[in-house]
Structures are given as C-alpha cells and as structure tokens.
Amino acid sequence: MSVFLEAKWRDLVMLSWTVDPSMLAPRVPAGTTLDLFEGRCFVSLIAFRFEDTVVRGIPIPFHRDFEEINLRFYVTRREGAELRRGVVFIKEIVPRAAIAFVARTLYGEPYEAMPTSSRIREDAKGKTASYAWRQGARAHSVRMECGPDAAVPAAGTVEGFIAEHYWGYTARGRGATDEYRVEHPAWMVRASTQVYRDLDAGALYGPEFAEVLAGPPESAFLAEGSRITVHAGRRLTPP
Numbered sequence: 001m002s003v004f005l006e007a008k009w010r011d012l013v014m015l016s017w018t019v020d021p022s023m024l025a026p027r028v029p030a031g032t033t034l035d036l037f038e039g040r041c042f043v044s045l046i047a048f049r050f051e052d053t054v055v056r057g058i059p060i061p062f063h064r065d066f067e068e069i070n071l072r073f074y075v076t077r078r079e080g081a082e083l084r085r086g087v088v089f090i091k092e093i094v095p096r097a098a099i100a101f102v103a104r105t106l107y108g109e110p111y112e113a114m115p116t117s118s119r120i121r122e123d124a125k126g127k128t129a130s131y132a133w134r135q136g137a138r139a140h141s142v143r144m145e146c147g148p149d150a151a152v153p154a155a156g157t158v159e160g161f162i163a164e165h166y167w168g169y170t171a172r173g174r175g176a177t178d179e180y181r182v183e184h185p186a187w188m189v190r191a192s193t194q195v196y197r198d199l200d201a202g203a204l205y206g207p208e209f210a211e212v213l214a215g216p217p218e219s220a221f222l223a224e225g226s227r228i229t230v231h232a233g234r235r236l237t238p239p
Contacts, residue, residue, distance in 0.1 A: 004180070005055050005230040011120050011129045012048040012187070012223040013144045015195065016162055017212050019043050024073050027088060029169045029177040031236050032075035035085055037161040043073045043090070044162055045213065047131035047142055048225065049118055067116040069093040069133055069142075071205055074161075075169055077179070086167030086179070091205055093133055107233070108170050108178065124148065127190065129222055141198045146190035146222045158219045159189050172235070180233030184226045192220040 021034050021041040028034060034041055047069045053060070070092040077084045092111045094100055100111035116133040126148045132141040153159035164186065170178040195217065202210030 002232045003056070003229055004232040005053065006228070007053040008051040008227050009184070009225040010049045010051055011118075011127075012046055012163075012225050013129050013131060013142055014044055014046055014162055014189075014219070014221055014223055015142065015144075015197075015217040016042045016044040016158070016219040017215065017217055019073075019212055023208060023212075027073070027090065027171070028075060029088060029171040030175045031177050032077045032086070032088075032169050035074035035076045035165075037158055041073070042162065042219075043071060043209070043212065045142070045217075046070050046072065047118075047129075048223075049120075063096055063099060066095050066099070067118050067131060067133070069116065069131060071209070074165055077167070077169065084167045084179075085165045086169045087165050088169050088171075090209075095133075108172050126193070127222065135200075135203060138200055138203060139198070140200065140204065141196075143196040144192050144220065144222055145194040146192055148190075150188040150190045150224055152186045153189055159221050162219060162221075163187050163189060163223050168230075168233075170233075177236045178233045179236055181231040182228060183231065184228040187223040187225060189224070190222045192222065195220050 018040045049067055051065050053064045071090040072087045075086055075088055093114050095116040097113040100113040103109040103111040114133045114135055119130045121128045126146050128145045130143040166182050168180045172178055201213035
C-alpha cells in the first residue's frame with residue numbers, strides 16, 4: 001500500500017463508554033461487524049495532537065501541527081485468515097477548514113472545523129493533558145490528570161482493546177466501504193487519576209449520545225502516542 005499521511009500523534013486522551021449495539025448498528029459500514037470487548041460495545045472520545053504532518057510526502061504550510069477531537073466506535077472485518085480490527089468515526093473535529101473540506105469531499109470522512117487548543121503539562125508527579133474546542137458560542141473541553149508511570153497495556157485489557165485498532169473503515173454509500181491501514185507501535189499508556197469534562201454531547205454528536213456521554217467514562221487513560229503512518233485506502237467490493 002502507498003503512504004497517504006505521516007505524522008506524530010501525541011498525548012491521546014481516551015475516554016470510553018459502553019452503549020447498546022443497536023444504537024450503532026445503522027452506522028456500521030458494509031462488510032464489517034461491531035467489535036465487542038467482553039460482550040460490551042464501546043464508543044470513545046479521543047483528543048490528541050497532530051505534529052509534523054506530511055501528506056503524500058509534502059509538508060503543507062500551517063497544516064502540520066493541530067488538534068483533533070473525534071468520537072469513534074469499533075468494528076472488525078475478516079480478510080482471508082486475518083481478522084482486521086478497526087475504527088469508524090462518528091465525527092472528527094479539527095481547527096483547519098481546509099483539512100475538514102478535503103477529508104469530507106474526497107474521502108467521505110465526517111470532519112468539521114472548529115477552533116481548538118491544547119495544553120500539556122508534565123513534571124515528576126505526572127502529566128496533565130487539556131483540550132478545548134468551540135462550536136459557535138459553546139465551548140467544550142476535556143482535561144485528564146495522570147500519574148508518572150506509563151506502560152504498554154497488558155493483553156486482554158480494555159486499554160489494549162481501545163488503543164490497538166489498526167484499520168479504519170468509512171461507509172461510502174450504496175453498500176460501499178473504504179478501508180485503510182494505520183501503522184504505529186503499541187503505545188505506552190498512563191492511567192488517569194482525574195478527568196474533567198465540559199461537553200454538550202447532544203449538540204456535538206446528536207441527542208442519542210447526550211445521555212451516554214453525560215455519565216462517567218468506563219475507561220479513561222492517556223496514550224503517549226508515536227509516529228504513525230496512514231496508508232492509502234481501497235474501496236471494498238459491496239457484498
């Protein structure tokens with residue numbers, strides 16, 4: 001596969017809630033099925049930083065470093081003997097209108113442009129990652145405090161399930177689905193000690209998500225991140 005995008009993803013705040021699978025069923029791309037962890041279906045709010053972004057080998061001025069905040073869920077697809085575990089995005093928020101326009105128009109990804117900001121603080125006691133974005137007059141924010149210890153999640157943990165999905169899937173209409181691969185090493189993660197949220201989830205993602213995201217997350221951790229490679233996608237044959 002050819003390389004579409006290279007960047008560093010840093011300081012990923014990962015908050016996850018369980019939902020009824022029927023809530024996501026209409027959004028599942030053709031050819032994939034919901035990926036469950038111990039019988040539970042998750043949605044995740046992820047806030048992180050892009051750094052040193054290069055698209056098809058070209059660094060785009062003023063579009064290399066920025067925040068993204070996305071809401072996603074998890075699916076699988078079988079390719080021969082391989083089970084591919086991937087993500088589907090409900091919404092992706094970035095600060096640059098050009099990024100959102102290209103992603104929506106050319107790739108069918110649910111991007112929106114909103115002003116964003118971030119602040120990362122780290123000392124001997126741990127790390128705090130804060131992200132904020134504005135939808136019209138309404139400001140939204142998340143902040144996570146973590147201790148100093150970081151480790152790769154053990155096999156079979158919810159942290160490993162959330163962090164280790166290496167494929168992306170996008171519904172393209174008329175039963176078509178786009179598939180692409182995201183390559184990165186296993187991430188070191190830190191358990192959260194405190195999470196603060198100020199979100200209007202209904203305004204951001206629709207009324208069906210308002211009650212779910214209003215409750216405390218069932219999983220909350222910070223992934224350190226790494227350099228990543230997004231490979232060019234392909235259109236799957238409709239079943």
